[in-house]
Amino acid sequence: MGASLPTLQFPDVPVPLYDNALLCASTAEIYEETSHRAATIVANKFKTVHAPTTGPTPQEMATKINHVDLHLPLGTTEESFAELNDLYLKDAVYFHDTKYAAHLNCPVALPAVVAENFVTSINTSMDTFDQSAAATHIERKLVDFTASLIGYDSVQADGIFTSGGTQSNLQAMLIARNTATAKLKGPLPQRLANLRIYCSEDAHFSIRNAAMLLGLGYEAAVAISTDAQHRMDAQALRAQLIL
Ligand SMILES: Cc1ncc(COP(=O)(O)O)c(C=O)c1O
Structure with missing residues (x-):
């Protein structure tokens, strides 16, 4: 240079x-x-x-x-x-x-x-086969292999490799949100507004951030108190669920 x-x-x-x-x-x-x-x-x-x-x-x-x-x-x-x-x-x-x-x-x-x-x-760009060639199949094979190591059915199971905890929490909560909204009735904004995530007060802040990104709002993540060993207090959780 x-x-x-x-x-x-x-x-x-x-x-x-x-x-x-x-x-x-x-x-x-x-x-x-x-x-x-x-x-x-x-x-x-x-x-x-x-x-x-x-x-x-x-x-x-x-x-x-x-x-x-x-x-x-x-x-x-x-x-x-x-x-x-x-x-x-x-x-x-x-x-x-x-x-x-x-x-x-x-x-x-x-x-x-x-x-x-x-x-x-x-x-390699992985978004379409004409750009990725073998890479798409390498990814699919590794996802299936990882699922089989965990003991999941490799035909039924699917997955994605993520960058870490934040992205994994977001991915898991996206799937949970979509599953939950599919079971509810009414306009989508109303169904989203009714969803709650109960997590321990020690849960990582990525849970609240994911709630916000998924359109549920920070407040949808409800922090449940913990005991001296940082375990979620089951009584406090029960109290929140029956509110
Ligand atoms: C329980 C938990 N979730 C999520 C994360 C965030 O992980 P990352 O920094 O890989 O996004 C951490 C990181 O400390 C964690 O401990």
Whole structure:
């Protein structure tokens, strides 16, 4: 990448046009070389990091990130890697460290990281078969296989891989909402307005957010009190149900 770049002129903001930024035949070697370099940087981190965190404060991080001028091109890939190290890698939380136990991040599976290379570089669109070819069938096969591992009937069962808990809660509540509204009578807004989600007061906030996104409103998620072990109080739930 050259230091002085031609620019696209948006109304007020000049946007630099990078050479060799698109992944194609003429940049295949650059892709290979920079990907290898990136993998080496990550591998070296794992070999040299000896604690899960450096303990940065939010203010320290904000100051560093706010200092970046996104209009100023760095010029070289090496400079980008150096900036990445300074802003992100140096103080990242390494939950791969065996002493890390603070959150619920699952360990990173090595084959998944390698597979990510194929997924992001080929960037298959999964919305229609003419764009996805084998990828559609790979997804279907993996969904069926996962369902069979759980013990579900692979013909009856269906599924989708999600990004995590928030999306899974939304997906589950969408199915529940549609099943519930199909059983009720009357205009749809009225049927939606009558639905409630009873969850423990310790439930993740994604439940309330999903209720809002599904057109039920935040208030549709009713928090039920818990005992000292954070178990939902069954009496309190009963009281809410018979209100
Ligand atoms: C019970 C529960 N639901 C949902 C989530 C949100 O998950 P994610 O961050 O993967 O969207 C969490 C995350 O802590 C959780 O503990």
